[in-house]
Amino acid sequence: MLRNGFLLAALAAVLGLAAQSANAQATRTWVSGVGNDANPCSRTAPCKTFAGAISKTAAGGEINALDPGGFGAVTITKSITIDGGGGQVASILAAGTNGVIINAGANDVITLRNIRINGVRGTPTGGLNGVRFLAGAILNIENCSIFGFTQNGLDVSVNTAAAVRVSVVDTNLTGNNNGVSARNTGGGGVFLALQRTAVSHNSSAGVRMDGTGAGAVVSAVSDSQIAANNIGLQALGGPAPAATIQVTRSSVVNNVTNGAAVSGANGFIFVSNTLMSGNGTALSATAGGSLLTYKNNSIDANLAAGAFTGTIIPE
Secondary structure, three states: OHHHHHHHHHHHHHHHHHHHHHHOOEEEEEEOOOOOOOOOOOOOOOEOOHHHHHOOEEEEEEEEEOOOEEOOOEEEOOOEEEEOOOOOOEEEEOOOOOOEEEEOOOOOEEEEEOOEEEOOEOEOOOEEEEEEEEEOOEEEEEOOEEEOEEEEEEEEEEOOOOOEEEEEEOOEEEOOOEEEEEEEOOOOOEEEEEEOOEEEOOOOEEEEEEOOOOOOEEEEEEOOEEEOOOEEEEEEOOOOOOEEEEEEOOEEEOOOOEEEEEEOOOEEEEEEOOEEEOOOEEEEEEOOOEEEEOOOOEEEOOOEEEOOOEEOOOO
16 A cells, blocks of 8 residues: 555656646747647747737747738737747737737836737728737837727827836837827836837827826837828827927928927927928927927928927037
């Protein structure tokens, strides 16, 4: 009986190790257009969707696309990188829903790279938000196309007392309601950076900083094109300490109503080395909003120029 007890204990240990191995998460997983979510998401047995792969990927790990495919909407709750690979179509088709929801931990870092996120706007089941960032520390969006959403291409909608940082580089946000919208109902700051990014043909605003929450929302737009939106740059002052857009070395052109519009005493837009042309009204400041120039911009060929509210002397 003693011997049998030892055998049973050994068998239990072996089975436990096998179960632990089966449930282990990999640092790198793979998806393929011809994969299967029942697979382990390895290089030779890839999964079919991002949602299928994320549960098999360790926190801080990476999901990579092997080949072209539609990899489905996904909810992210931990640090992770999702990379669609260069030179191929790695797509999320998000009809009637959000493309990517990020509801991660306070210290988590999320990177989305080389992905096309399509909301099929104009169909009966248009998508809601391309990327919806609800919680996390840092979000990086690199070389992505986010288009066709009925609400926002990128929706930063957090409730946090901590600082949140969002970086968007080499990305297109096209044909949404708002291209980018940011708001914090908590007391922390949202810091948004857009570089080498095209924000165009959005039916409401291209870049919208919403200060109607409790936290400051501050954005820096550089080397970018803000074109053919209803309003190019919009800062809405409110209870938050500041709703701010700083734009430099960029083109704000052909926007239907305003190139840059600011309202409210806590709303600010700073403009330097920027072309503003072909807009309905280039500059609009209402209800105490501040629209400030470094005196080095080109404001030409708009239906109406409008006016800056003040001048900043460059350092």
